[in-house]
Amino acid sequence: GEEEPRHFQAQVDRLHEQIAAAQESATRTRAAEVAAHRAHLQATIARLEAEVSALQGHRPSPQTSGPEVLPAPGPQARAEVPMRRQSVAGVNRPAGSQPLPL
Structure with missing residues (x-):
């Protein structure tokens, strides 16, 4: 009788x-997905800035020190695209739905 409780x-x-x-692990996974998405967006922005500066005749834009700093558009820029599209869509969550450690 005593053992059961x-x-x-x-x-x-x-x-x-x-x-x-499990919750801790999910939070870490979520933070990693957000970080990967952020890195992908930054790579995309860098690629687009490189293309814009090439179109402008290589005039350095004010916020960058010049086209030579930016990665050239090409396969290495696209390698950062995450294969799982669902995780990218999940990033656009309403603010406050789940706080994430940055």
Whole structure:
């Protein structure tokens, strides 16, 4: 009789630990997806800026030190596109739906 409640309590404690670990892991995964998406956007912006500066006859734009700093448009710029499109769509969540550590 005495053992059962303690046994159940131990199971409940283990489940709480597993839930906490899963939530922590999900938060880390989410933060990694956001960081990957941000890196992809920055690479895209850099590529577009490089194309614009090439079209403008290589005049350096004020916010960059010159076209030589930017990656040339080409296959290496496209390599950063994430294969899973769903994770990219999930980034456009309404603010406040889930706080993320930056």
